[in-house]
Amino acid sequence: MTDTQVALVxxxxxxxxxxxxxxxxxxxxxxxAGSRDAGRGERMAHELAEDGVIxxxxxxxxxxxxxxxxxxxxxxxxxxxxxxxxxxxGAALEAPATxxxxxxxxxxxxxxxxxxxxxxxxxxxxxxxxxxxxxxxxSSTTASLSLTGQGTDFGGDADRRMIYTSSKxxxxxxxxxxxxxxAGDPALAHVRINSVTPGYTATDMTAHRGTRTVTEGAxxxxxxxxxxxxxxxxFFNERGMLPW
Numbered sequence: 256m257t258d259t260q261v262a263l264v265x266x267x268x269x270x271x272x273x274x275x276x277x278x279x280x281x282x283x284x285x286x287x288a289g290s291r292d293a294g295r296g297e298r299m300a301h302e303l304a305e306d307g308v309i310x311x312x313x314x315x316x317x318x319x320x321x322x323x324x325x326x327x328x329x330x331x332x333x334x335x336x337x338x339x340x341x342x343x344x345g346a347a348l349e350a351p352a353t354x355x356x357x358x359x360x361x362x363x364x365x366x367x368x369x370x371x372x373x374x375x376x377x378x379x380x381x382x383x384x385x386x387x388x389x390x391x392x393x394s395s396t397t398a399s400l401s402l403t404g405q406g407t408d409f410g411g412d413a414d415r416r417m418i419y420t421s422s423k424x425x426x427x428x429x430x431x432x433x434x435x436x437x438a439g440d441p442a443l444a445h446v447r448i449n450s451v452t453p454g455y456t457a458t459d460m461t462a463h464r465g466t467r468t469v470t471e472g473a474x475x476x477x478x479x480x481x482x483x484x485x486x487x488x489x490f491f492n493e494r495g496m497l498p499w
Contacts, residue, residue: 257285257334259283259284259285260338261334261338262279262284262287262337262340263286263326264279264287264288264289265289265315265317265344266289266290266343266344267290267299267312267343268288268290268291268292268295268298268299268312269295271343271393271453272288272289272343273288273303274470275473275477276303276310277308278473279341279481280309280310281308282481286311287312287329288310288312288313289313289315289326290312290315291315291344293314296312296313299312317370317373318366323374323377327378327381330378335384336381336382336384337381337382337385338385339388339390339391339480340375340378340388340389340390341390341391341393341476341480342371342375342391342392342393342426343393344366345367345393346363346367346419347416347418348362349412349415349416349419350415350417350418351414352417355417355418360418360422363419363422364425367422367423367425367426368426368429371392372429375390375433379446382446386445387445387447388445389481389482390447390448391448391450391479392427392448392449392450393452393476394423394427394430395419395423395452396409396452396454396492397413397420397423398423398424398452398490399424399490399497399499400499427450427490430448430490433448435488437487438488446487447487449485449487449489450489451475451476451479451492452490452491452492452497453467453471453472453476454467454471454472474493475492479491
């Protein structure tokens with residue numbers, strides 16, 4: 256077993272996930288970088304190693320419970336606990352609200368909502384074994400009902416993102432409900448869980464139209480992931496708490 260903090264980042268082969276894994280490793284953590292495509296995960300780890308940053312690639316598809324269980328077994332065997340879980344894996348499908356189908360909704364919710372439930376449910380015993388476990392759910396500013404209702408301009412095409420934004424609103428509710436459940440269970444009261452938004456970041460998901468770099472976007476994720484005595488049950492960007 257190791258005294259080094261152990262972190263798992265889902266969807267880590269590119270974009271925000273890759274940058275989050277890089278920054279956490281740079282802070283001295285043992286980072287397992289989950290990737291649905293094992294080959295891409297290996298290439299990502301090799302590229303980071305060339306820059307002196309070591310992460311461990313692991314095959315992980317949050318929509319496949321068997322792969323999540325396999326990663327959990329590996330963490331249990333090699334580390335005995337998990338200190339940080341970053342639920343970063345995400346999917347998006349753009350369509351006008353009037354043309355959205357249930358099947359389209361299902362595809363995105365499988366990753367953004369049900370995948371998070373699978374990951375947390377499977378990994379919770381390992382998080383419980385940590386002295387200071389943290390869960391960070393990567394959400395979106397567009398998930399805020401308050402800001403959306405006020406007509407806030409988030410960037411991008413607001414008329415085509417109902418599927419994605421509603422899935423992230425659901426993710427925020429998961430964060431609240433898990434926080435309440437953890438607080439009410441003495442065995443889990445030390446588990447901290449928060450939602451964070453990286454802002455409108457230049458990634459494949461935004462077709463690189465975002466106005467923020469992945470370095471900027473990942474900063475708030477890493478900040479919450481490394482706060483041993485930080486908040487729980489909140490929704491944050493780099494400036495502080497956001498309205499639900």
